[in-house]
Amino acid sequence: MTQLEHAKKGNITSEMKIVSQQEKVKEGDLIERIARGEVIIPKNLRRSxxxxxxxxxxxxxxxxxxIGTSPDLADIKYEIEKLKIAEKVGTDTxxxxxxxxxxxxxxRTIIKETHLPLGxxxxxxxxxxxxxxExxxxxxNPDKIFEVIERQAEDGVDFMTVHCGLTLSSLERLKKEGRIGDIVSRGGAFLTTWMVFNEREN
Structure with a gap:
């Protein structure tokens, strides 16, 4: 079961106990916040x-x-170096x-190299x-995103950013607002391109 499922049943998990102690929050209050979707504890069951x-x-x-590579510089040693610096200065995720x-x-290499939640x-x-x-x-193919999500979850990814709120109607509103800046999210731009070209919902 997920932390959310446990919280909705009123169960306290070992992870919740740790967070309660770290944050000096009563266990009951923490369970309620998790059950309401106000608090998360990112943890893939495949990571120990x-x-x-x-x-x-x-x-x-x-x-x-x-952190992350680009087509111009895809050298994992630099990413691990950045990861270790981030850990040293106290990043949480x-x-x-x-x-x-x-x-x-x-x-997979980054997951092996860190004890931090990875998104x-x-x-x-x-x-x-x-x-x-292609x-x-x-x-x-619309199934591609789900295949990637599943693959990444199986690898041990603890949390993901997905652009669920992007719809054709929201794109229309953005056009009418006359924004000074275009879509600044790389993922949002990818999805917008696909949606507009295919005239299909996200």
């Missing part, structure tokens, strides 16, 4: 060496560090935003693979 971190309402502000090189190998943005890998396989992100 993980530092437990609570994130959300009424808890300490957490620091996340983004880390995200692998790689878009260059062997993305599965890079992610990803699956649309990045889905886009990179779709461009390699020649263009607009040809991405």
């Amino acid at each position: 060496n993980l530092s437990i971190v609570g994130i959300g309402k009424g808890l300490r502000t957490k620091i996340n560090t983004n 880390v995200m692998d935003l790689s878009t260059g090189g062997d993305l599965d190998k890079i992610r 990803t943005v699956p649309i990045y890998q889905a886009a990179v693979e779709s461009i390699a396989e 020649g263009n992100i607009t040809r991405m």
